[in-house]
Amino acid sequence: MFLRFWIIGWLAAYLLFSAPTRALAQKDTIPPLLESLHLEQSLTFCGEPVPLDDPDVRERLEKELLLSLWDRDQAILWLKRSTRYFPTIEAALSRAGLPDDLKYIALAESALRPHAGSAKGAIGFWQFLPETARRYGLTVNESIDQRRNLDASTRAAAAYYTELFNKFGSWSLAATAFNMGEEGLQAEILAQHVSNFYRLYLSLETQRYLFRVLSAKLILTQPERFGFHLQKSDYYPPLRFTTIDLTSYxxxxxxxxxxxxxxxxxxxxxxxxxxxxxxxxxxxYRLALPEKTPPGFKERFQKLHAEWRQKRQERIYIVQPGDNLSTIADQFRVPLAAILIWNRIDLNSPLHPGDRLIIHQPEEPAENP
Incomplete structure (x- = not known):
């Protein structure tokens, strides 16, 4: 009798306390991967239909979608960053009269990270190579790299995509040319007598490219369908700042x-x-400053710059015979890396007697009274 009442009590407690947990688990259940591939509607890129009735096209899309869904950490960051960066990208594309779907290219290219880079030297949100970036008006030098600037690089991407679409006549080919270069794509079109992206034989990386973009679009537009249940508070807030034009002589x-x-x-x-x-x-420069920067920035800048300049002149060290960076760092009790930063020199740069180095010595702590 006691055992029967104990079992009934245990079941009641289980049902009572597990119900909320089971409801939450049901809400946040990750759909089976096979179920995620059952696309219930047609798919387009920039208004152009994706021929999913072609088995080869469907397989290529499913592969990239599965890879994206497998890396769920990355997909969550895609979603969270989208509210921070997409408003700026969407506004720039709209001003240029371009399709909104192009924003998913930036997502697939860089995961919306300004400092993302590739082994080939592509940098920034849109992964411009230096020569392409300069061709579309971006500054890339030792001091400035506008490929990392969201607004400037998106304007350049919009100009480039406009030119590519006018040249190739389709957005899928424009995206492909953006990835592999317009001359390389034009050569393959001429050699294969095919001008349809989905029927072109290209490098394996380029064949995957548009499908990575499409998988990003699917996840970003239907996150709950793929098991991503984010609350509004989970998303990162949009960038908020004020801009100021500053001339430094x-x-x-x-x-x-x-x-x-x-x-x-x-x-x-x-x-x-x-x-x-x-x-x-x-x-x-047009600089972005924190949104609530107090008035009087330029006046403060001029005053602080003059003070900094004066201190810099007072902290010049003349390199002596036998000196090297390590002995100088030890002499002034500063990190060697700090000397490299202050003077923008390489660790392996040769020093010569008479060279001038800027050294900011640490201030002595005040004595206790």
Missing amino acids: EETSLTVVAEAARTDFKRIKDLNPELRGHYLAAGT
């Missing part, structure tokens, strides 16, 4: 910019990923 430290904006170095670098290194070269 000589080189200055980005720390000076940060102090004038009443923020820190990291915040300035995060808002302006195109700025390379620790210094701002002489020139005119």
